[in-house]
Amino acid sequence: MKANFILLILLYLMPIIVIAQVEDDETEETDTSSTGQTLFSAADEELLSLGMKDFDDRSRNYNGIRVSFYNVENLFDTEDDSTIMDEEFLPKGMKGWSYTRYKQKLSNIYKTMTAVGGWAGPPEIIGFCEIENRKVLYDLTTKTPFLKYDYKIVHEDSPDARGIDVGLIYRPSSFQYISHKALRLSFDFDTSAKTRDILYVCGKVNKKDTLHIFVNHWPSRRGGQAASEPRRIAAAKLVRSKIDSIQQLSPDANIILMGDFNDHAEDKSLYQTLGAKHHKDNLGQKDLYNYMYEIGKNWKMGSHKYQGHWGTLDHMIVSASLTKNTANKLVASETGAKIFAARFLLEQDKKYMGLQPYRTYAGPKFIGGFSDHLPVYIDLIYQEKK
Numbered sequence: 001m002k003a004n005f006i007l008l009i010l011l012y013l014m015p016i017i018v019i020a021q022v023e024d025d026e027t028e029e030t031d032t033s034s035t036g037q038t039l040f041s042a043a044d045e046e047l048l049s050l051g052m053k054d055f056d057d058r059s060r061n062y063n064g065i066r067v068s069f070y071n072v073e074n075l076f077d078t079e080d081d082s083t084i085m086d087e088e089f090l091p092k093g094m095k096g097w098s099y100t101r102y103k104q105k106l107s108n109i110y111k112t113m114t115a116v117g118g119w120a121g122p123p124e125i126i127g128f129c130e131i132e133n134r135k136v137l138y139d140l141t142t143k144t145p146f147l148k149y150d151y152k153i154v155h156e157d158s159p160d161a162r163g164i165d166v167g168l169i170y171r172p173s174s175f176q177y178i179s180h181k182a183l184r185l186s187f188d189f190d191t192s193a194k195t196r197d198i199l200y201v202c203g204k205v206n207k208k209d210t211l212h213i214f215v216n217h218w219p220s221r222r223g224g225q226a227a228s229e230p231r232r233i234a235a236a237k238l239v240r241s242k243i244d245s246i247q248q249l250s251p252d253a254n255i256i257l258m259g260d261f262n263d264h265a266e267d268k269s270l271y272q273t274l275g276a277k278h279h280k281d282n283l284g285q286k287d288l289y290n291y292m293y294e295i296g297k298n299w300k301m302g303s304h305k306y307q308g309h310w311g312t313l314d315h316m317i318v319s320a321s322l323t324k325n326t327a328n329k330l331v332a333s334e335t336g337a338k339i340f341a342a343r344f345l346l347e348q349d350k351k352y353m354g355l356q357p358y359r360t361y362a363g364p365k366f367i368g369g370f371s372d373h374l375p376v377y378i379d380l381i382y383q384e385k386k
Contacts, residue, residue, distance in 0.1 A: 043300075044346075044355050050301050051341020056333075056379070057118030064330070064381030065124035065174050065205055068116050068340075069215070069258035069314060071304075071373035072109055073360050076132040077139070078102055084163030086132065094364055101368075103143075105360060106136075108370045110144040116340050116375050121149060123377060124174035127258045129166045129196070129217035133157065137167050154201050156182035159194040166199045166215045166259065175211070176204040183242060185219075187234050195219050195231070198239060205380065209254055209330040212246055214239055216259025218269070225267075232263050236273035247286045247319075254330055255319035256380070257288070260373065262313050265293035276317045283320040290317045291337035291378065303339050304373045308352025312339070316378045325383060333379035340375045 060066065076089035078099050089097040113122040131137060134155040141151040146169075154177070155167040170177065182197040199215040216239070219231035239257065246253050257276075263269045270276045276290035283289060292315045295301060302310030316337035323332055347369065349356040358369035 041354075044348075047300055047355055048341060048343055048346070050298065051339055051374070053338075054335045055118075055338065055340075056335065057120075059118075059120040060124075060379070060381070061120075062174070062206060064333075064379055066117055066120070066377055066379050067125045067127075067213075067256060067258065067316075068113065068123040068375050068377035069127040069129075069260075069316070070109070070112065070375040071129050071217075071260045071314060071371060072105075072131065073371040073373065074130050075105060075109070075128070075136045075140075076102075077136055079135075081133070081163060084132075085161050086163055089132075095361060096366065101366060102139075104368060106140050106144050108360075109140060110146055112340075112345065112370055112375060114145075115342055115344075116377055122146065124171045125168065125213065126151075126170075127166065127168045127199075127213070127215040129164075129215070129260050131155075131165050131167050132163050133165065134167070137169060141169055152177065154180050154199065156180075156197060156199065158182070158197040159184075160196050161194055164196055164217070166196055166217050168199060168201055168213065168215050170203070174206055176207055178202045178204065178210070183238055185235055185238055187231060189230060193231075198235065200242060205330055206382075208382070210250075211330065211380070212243075212253055212255045214242070214255070214257040214259070216257060216261055218259070218261045218263065220262050225263075229263075229268065232261070232267075232269040233273050235261075236269040240274050243288070243319075244286075251285050252321040253319060254322055254380075255288070256322065256378075257317040258315065258376070260314050264312060265290045265296050265315065270315070270317075274317075276315075280323050283323060285320060287320045288317050289320065289323050290315055291332075292316060292376070295337075295339060301339065301341070302374075303376055305349065305352075305356040308349070308354075314339075314373055314376045316376055318378070322380065327383050329383065330380050331383055333381055335379070337376060337378040340377060345370050345374055 087093050088095050091098055117123050137153045151169040152172050158165045180201040185195055187193050196217045201213040205211050218235040221228050276288045278293040280289055292312045296312040302312045303314040346355040347358040357372050359372040360369055
């Protein structure tokens with residue numbers, strides 16, 4: 001099965017190579033030989049094996065769903081929106097963003113999610129952050145092979161100055177939409193500050209159990225972790241308040257939080273304010289469990305890399321109800337959440353050694369990669385009656 005999956009990845013990588021060869025005036029910039037992707041040390045191979053450990057590429061056969069989150073690193077369209085600061089990602093902007101590059105970016109996201117999904121196709125539910133608007137999700141789901149899966153879009157515009165939003169797409173055959181709401185984040189200590197909304201989506205999985213989803217992109221660490229922490233604590237309070245409301249009506253509600261939280265599992269916003277526990281043992285009925293705590297303890301692994309250090313700011317957090325091995329009910333897979341560290345999503349880190357995510361831009365230089373973050377995912381399945 002693993003050999004089949006490697007073949008699948010290779011098949012999806014072939015179009016990327018072709019794109020790099022046929023780019024008009026961008027051929028030199030997308031020369032993958034400069035990234036050294038084909039050179040891997042023994043330590044690099046260890047990281048790759050960690051990232052793909054226990055990867056299950058089998059079909060889910062309507063017995064569950066795969067839920068993934070991906071920070072796609074500035075997915076902007078090429079049109080000028082006078083209401084936001086998108087000048088950097090315009091054809092005449094500093095990044096030299098073009099329709100050709102935009103199409104390549106969409107194609108790369110599709111290839112990544114197809115690989116994450118395995119033989120069952122892309123994940124049934126995918127959350128995104130760093131998207132400009134609904135249009136980029138529409139183009140992603142209609143102008144790439146995503147089209148054949150009939151994905152539907154959930155999105156609301158955020159007040160972020162750059163127009164950065166979160167969004168979600170889902171396969172209606174596996175997830176039946178009920179409602180959604182954009183949770184607006186504000187700060188008592190800085191009423192003029194604007195940031196991304198938190199997207200709440202409710203629906204049924206395979207017409208059975210209700211699932212509550214939160215897609216997050218919490219305030220950045222700009223200015224330093226300590227100075228910016230109150231903003232993420234405010235985000236945690238907002239989400240916790242909504243979860244409390246859900247659990248007041250349904251204490252065993254199935255809840256999943258995914259996103260780029262810009263904090264680690266042990267930081268105050270996640271551990272204390274949100275209450276995302278580090279261990280599954282002895283969880284209370286209304287507790288949350290963060291799968292990324294154990295992964296984050298391994299310094300050789302992470303969902304992103306900053307100044308030579310791997311870290312895990314992208315999380316999968318679930319309600320206690322999803323951790324219990326209960327028959328005929330939606331539960332999280334025993335393998336837990338994973339970071340998808342496939343070989344084609346990584347390149348050599350020439351400055352700090354080892355590997356790093358193969359991103360779209362290195363500063364102002366277009367290198368034609370995927371993202372500065374790696375995707376994370378988890379399977380929610382139905383246990384058969386015992």
